[in-house]
Amino acid sequence: MSLDAVLSRIDADLPNATERLFDLLRVPSISTDPKYAPECRRAAEWLVQDLTSMGVDASLRETPKHPMVVGHVDGDGPHVLFYGHYDVQPVDPLELWDRDPFDPAMEDTDKGRVIRARGASDDKGQLMTFIEACRAFHAETGRMPCRITFFLEGEEESGSPSLVPFLKENAEELKADVALICDTGLFDAETPAIVTMLRGLLGEEITITGATKDLHSGFFGGAAMNPIRVLTRILGGLHDESGRVVVPGFYDGVPDLDPGLRQQWEGLGFDHAAFLGGVGLATPAGEQDRTPLEMIWSRPTGEINGIIGGYTGDGFKTVLPSRASAKVSFRLVGEQDPHAIRESFRDWVRTQVPEDCKVEFEAHGASPASVMATDHPAFEQARQALSLEWPQEAAYVGAGGSIPVAGYFKSILDMDAMLIGFAKEDDQIHSPNEKYDLESFHRGIRSWARILDALT
Structure with a gap:
């Protein structure tokens, strides 16, 4: 033939x-x-x-x-x-x-x-x-x-x-x-x-609850804990100054990139500036010792996909919300265990929730790389x-x-x-x-x- x-x-x-x-x-x-x-x-x-x-x-x-x-x-x-x-x-x-x-x-x-x-x-x-x-x-x-x-x-x-x-x-x-x-x-x-x-994918939804109802910020502001304040402090600490995820054990099972594969990727001539420039950005925001192509293909990530809390309608309403929630996803590589990372992430969050608040979690899928x-x-x-x-x-x-x-x-x-x-x-x-x-x-x-x- x-x-x-x-x-x-x-x-x-x-x-x-x-x-x-x-x-x-x-x-x-x-x-x-x-x-x-x-x-x-x-x-x-x-x-x-x-x-x-x-x-x-x-x-x-x-x-x-x-x-x-x-x-x-x-x-x-x-x-x-x-x-x-x-x-x-x-x-x-x-x-x-x-x-x-x-x-x-x-x-x-x-x-x-x-x-x-x-x-x-x-x-x-x-x-x-x-x-x-x-x-x-x-x-x-x-x-x-x-x-x-x-x-x-x-x-x-x-x-x-x-x-x-x-x-x-x-x-x-x-x-x-x-x-x-x-x-x-x-x-x-x-x-x-x-x-x-x-890459694998792990999804988590976090809900922080404080008071039993929304509170007037003039009456309770300063004295009552604000769940949005708790949530944003936790989320703001998800990465260190170099862009790495700080959840304990997160990088267990993450392999180094094969040198031959790295060389092949470098030969592709990927235009990092054009990649980010096409969406109105200029500066890579992930791990500072990695190229954007490595970050996209071979490195794990932690991303905040959405935050909900308080009054978000037109105009202004001065309340301390009773609840605040966020959706967080992790892209996984190599031998990272999504179930172990889920438990580690939840433990990491729990240690940062003050006594007057409680936290609940909802799982949204867990697939390995x-x-x-x-x-x-x-x-x-x-x-x-x-x-x-x-x-x-x-x-x-x-x-x-x-x-x-x-x-x-x-x-x-x-x-x-x-x-x-x-x-x-x-x-x-x-x-x-x-x-x-x-x-x-x-x-x-x-x-x-x-x-x-x-x-x-």
Whole structure:
């Protein structure tokens, strides 16, 4: 089999591939809104039918909420599991869209042609890059390049409540040599990336209560403890002067950055000034002995996401509030234990609450970081294959956000994941007027063809 023949078929079939993507984009599969449950099922059924047309043994699998799509195809060589999600974010505020979010269109922009629709980038366009690569192999050779399991979820945008139970119940069926995930992006317009680090996430809500009711500040100010004063003092001490989090034990399990990876990151030419300048800032605020790229990809953080307390309406009201609360999140790396950090953080807060006040906590998730074993030969094979398709050499990168499914593949299926996607920073995912570059879609299909060929 000639890879060139498969790539030529991809090029020739791009108009048809784009129309198939448009068909899927027309389905408003919003997983968070119960009234769209029939549309989520319709998207899943569309995928089952499409995979079946390529010789995949595909089926719809029920869950308590939206169905999964699972498909299998035999082949020689390694066994890969491909994961994507067919559900999309809500479209609100609808008035900020330039067109119907579920009426996809091709548009010409000053940066090239783009596909405009909800889900174009997150994640239907990305998902279809892999499926179209498989379609080209099947059409050209009559078979798939290797053994593939397709695993397509319908609840990613609503917290994946069915994912862990489904993985545990179907672990033997879903296990493979390596997982492929298509929910990430390029480093820049010309540089593809394989994400090898994902930060974990820990969320905590703190509520400080003082008096049994709001108090008049003229009568009680100075004599009564103000919960906002207590809360802001605690939060203000979360970091030291160098930007490090002061919670005891917070840095346990944080690894040093591999020198080879550091050198590769330095070669990416990341423009720190432009990164902050693009949002009206200039001075890095985190750990002062780390570069912004290190802080985003390989260092843990503690951030205050919101504070509530007292009177916040129009005008002025002189009260000492009875309660004040804050939402705090921690991004985690390496072997940091989110549960141990939660308990340490709570103990640290409790020691600073005065006798006249009490503190309550509410947990909001706790997922560890994921670090992929890049010594697995598939990683370098994929990196070299990507480098042949794009103008710049592919890089191993980190990701500031959290993609829990990669960690679940490791903890439940004992399987590393390669996160490879072709989205761009300006795709406006989760926002009005979401788009996916036609180049990302086209090169994405060709990239997966090259990767599958390299893995066999």
